[in-house]
Amino acid sequence: MGGSGSLGKPGRVPFDARRSIMATPRFPLIASALLGATVFTGASASAAPQALGPPPVPAENPITESKRILGKALFWDEQLSSDSTVACGTCHIPSAGGSDPRLDMGSRHPGLDGVYGGADDRFTSAGVRHHDSSGEAMADPIKGFDAQVTGRRAPTMIGAAFFDDLFWDGRATSTFVDPQTGLVSIPSGGALESQSLGPIVSFVEMADEGRTWDDVIQKLEDVRPLALAEDLNPDLVAALAASPDYPALFATAFGDPAITAERIAYALATYQRTLHPDQTPWDLFQNGQTNALTSTQRQGMNTFLAAGNHCVDCHPPPLFSDGTYRNLGLRDIAEDSGRQGFTGNFSDRGKFKVPTLRNVGLRKRFFHHGDPLFNSVFLGVFLYNGGAGFFTDNKDPILSQIFFSPAAATSMQAFLEGGLTDPRVAAELPPFDRPTLRSELGPIAVLSGTGRPGSGGIRPRIDAYCPPVPGAATFRVGVHDAMGGAAAFLEYSTNPIQYGGPTQLIHRTTLKGVGAGEGHATWKTSLPDDPALVGTQMHFRWHIRDLGTSARTRWATQTVL
Numbered sequence: 001m002g003g004s005g006s007l008g009k010p011g012r013v014p015f016d017a018r019r020s021i022m023a024t025p026r027f028p029l030i031a032s033a034l035l036g037a038t039v040f041t042g043a044s045a046s047a048a049p050q051a052l053g054p055p056p057v058p059a060e061n062p063i064t065e066s067k068r069i070l071g072k073a074l075f076w077d078e079q080l081s082s083d084s085t086v087a088c089g090t091c092h093i094p095s096a097g098g099s100d101p102r103l104d105m106g107s108r109h110p111g112l113d114g115v116y117g118g119a120d121d122r123f124t125s126a127g128v129r130h131h132d133s134s135g136e137a138m139a140d141p142i143k144g145f146d147a148q149v150t151g152r153r154a155p156t157m158i159g160a161a162f163f164d165d166l167f168w169d170g171r172a173t174s175t176f177v178d179p180q181t182g183l184v185s186i187p188s189g190g191a192l193e194s195q196s197l198g199p200i201v202s203f204v205e206m207a208d209e210g211r212t213w214d215d216v217i218q219k220l221e222d223v224r225p226l227a228l229a230e231d232l233n234p235d236l237v238a239a240l241a242a243s244p245d246y247p248a249l250f251a252t253a254f255g256d257p258a259i260t261a262e263r264i265a266y267a268l269a270t271y272q273r274t275l276h277p278d279q280t281p282w283d284l285f286q287n288g289q290t291n292a293l294t295s296t297q298r299q300g301m302n303t304f305l306a307a308g309n310h311c312v313d314c315h316p317p318p319l320f321s322d323g324t325y326r327n328l329g330l331r332d333i334a335e336d337s338g339r340q341g342f343t344g345n346f347s348d349r350g351k352f353k354v355p356t357l358r359n360v361g362l363r364k365r366f367f368h369h370g371d372p373l374f375n376s377v378f379l380g381v382f383l384y385n386g387g388a389g390f391f392t393d394n395k396d397p398i399l400s401q402i403f404f405s406p407a408a409a410t411s412m413q414a415f416l417e418g419g420l421t422d423p424r425v426a427a428e429l430p431p432f433d434r435p436t437l438r439s440e441l442g443p444i445a446v447l448s449g450t451g452r453p454g455s456g457g458i459r460p461r462i463d464a465y466c467p468p469v470p471g472a473a474t475f476r477v478g479v480h481d482a483m484g485g486a487a488a489f490l491e492y493s494t495n496p497i498q499y500g501g502p503t504q505l506i507h508r509t510t511l512k513g514v515g516a517g518e519g520h521a522t523w524k525t526s527l528p529d530d531p532a533l534v535g536t537q538m539h540f541r542w543h544i545r546d547l548g549t550s551a552r553t554r555w556a557t558q559t560v561l
Contacts, residue, residue, distance in 0.1 A: 051283040052318040055161035058189035061266045066253040069239040071271025079223045081206035091125045091154035094432040097362035098156030100125045109149045123370030125154040133210035137478045137522045145480045148204045153370035159356040161273040166195040168352045168368045171342040178262045192269035213261045220246040227469045229435035277422040300415030303408045314354045325351035326396045329389030349394050361417030382409040445556040454551030455483050456516035464556035471529030479542040480520035484513030487545040536560045
């Protein structure tokens with residue numbers, strides 16, 4: 001029953017990937033990637049190729065260069081979010097294996113108990129601050145007035161084109177329905193289109209509460225594409241030279257300038273289908289380059305493929321995922337019911353999608369929860385030895401059959417980290433090249449001064465996080481941790497100033513909330529579309545009339561981009 005790190009007998013076929021997939025008709029896209037591929041004979045380097053073929057493309061959304069470049073611009077544009085702080089690419093960095101590289105406290109979720117440092121903590125993905133439909137900042141139950149955090153870690157988007165459904169629970173299905181018309185746009189093969197629109201209107205990931213597609217479209221019509229990004233790639237530079245705004249880019253891609261949710265989905269999906277990671281050492285080895293894998297990597301490959309080790313039962317080549325859903329027993333189902341939350345099926349409780357292992361060596365965390373205990377490929381592999389997690393409810397029975405030595409885990413680590421990494425992904429070379437996001441360059445505002453505490457000794461805090469760009473339709477400066485119900489005043493200057501210096505009062509309001517430290521407000525405006533503003537410094541500070549005293553925040557200084 002139990003396997004070891006030893007190789008199978010010469011000539012023995014440890015696993016027939018085609019038979020495994022074809023026997024599962026729920027996964028036709030993955031099956032199509034395997035068509036024509038013969039099985040790998042464990043000890044043979046001369047087996048027929050199992051390199052990764054091209055991803056399937058739905059007939060309703062054929063790949064064109066104009067759609068690809070539009071999708072690339074949209075994917076890396078932080079202005080696609082309501083407050084211009086998060087792009088699709090924020091959580092999907094190629095050099096991090098297509099996942100989220102952020103490991104700071106902003107990406108830490110305290111779990112069900114709400115206490116940081118517990119066994120149920122997760123490293124997931126930070127999104128936007130919580131705003132209501134008017135753009136007013138709201139306190140999030142977990143993160144307060146800081147950026148919210150998702151319940152699950154962002155999976156890789158590299159290789160997503162091969163799956164019939166997406167997200168950890170599979171809720172982005174193969175049938176793509178236009179959210180504006182309610183009509184089916186792609187009957188089958190449209191999981192990427194289905195997935196691509198969800199984050200844009202999620203109030204945790206990219207949106208204000210209640211964001212509509214009319215809101216999204218209006219913003220895209222108003223902004224200058226990639227105005228916040230730096231180091232634009234040559235293909236983006238050329239496209240924007242010919243089509244300097246989004247209506248022009250959509251006209252080039254679709255024949256007229258209309259921006260719709262369906263077209264946004266088509267462009268984003270097209271771009272992601274061109275991110276084809278088929279130049280790993282594994283692929284080169286399967287195509288006849290016998291020196292593409294080191295001896296240790298070949299040993300790890302053979303160990304991985306050996307039938308008795310059961311790795312390929314869930315991670316068959318060439319995609320290294322079978323697209324099924326499994327419960328590893330690593331977390332209590334009470335934390336997250338997984339696929340059951342989407343299907344409603346009791347048998348799906350605690351199950352999550354089996355991810356592709358391509359480029360896994362570039363990822364910083366693993367599994368849907370990003371558990372900090374499993375922070376390396378070796379630990380991610382070795383945890384399977386002897387059955388993975390200890391939560392037994394609905395745990396996959398195959399896990400009880402997995403046994404291998406630490407040496408076997410080490411060789412598999414070498415194979416997974418090196419043999420399955422496409423060097424273009426690691427180096428962010430075309431087609432995996434990208435611009436630099438504004439959020440990667442540090443805080444958008446510099447804080448100075450000390451401020452002055454108010455009631456309860458609590459010092460009010462200023463929030464200046466929206467990037468200042470000429471013509472920005474959304475620009476916000478907030479305050480929180482102040483006295484609820486108190487009068488608040490926002491002062492402004494374009495010159496460096498100290499308290500008592502020349503300022504301009506630009507906004508007055510009554511803070512929402514009740515009691516010391518519970519007051520908050522958001523000033524919302526737009527910025528003039530004047531290129532002469534670029535380089536201008538803007539200084540903001542809030543004053544709070546707090547029970548006879550004047551509390552104040554620190555200065556926040558922003559430079560117009």
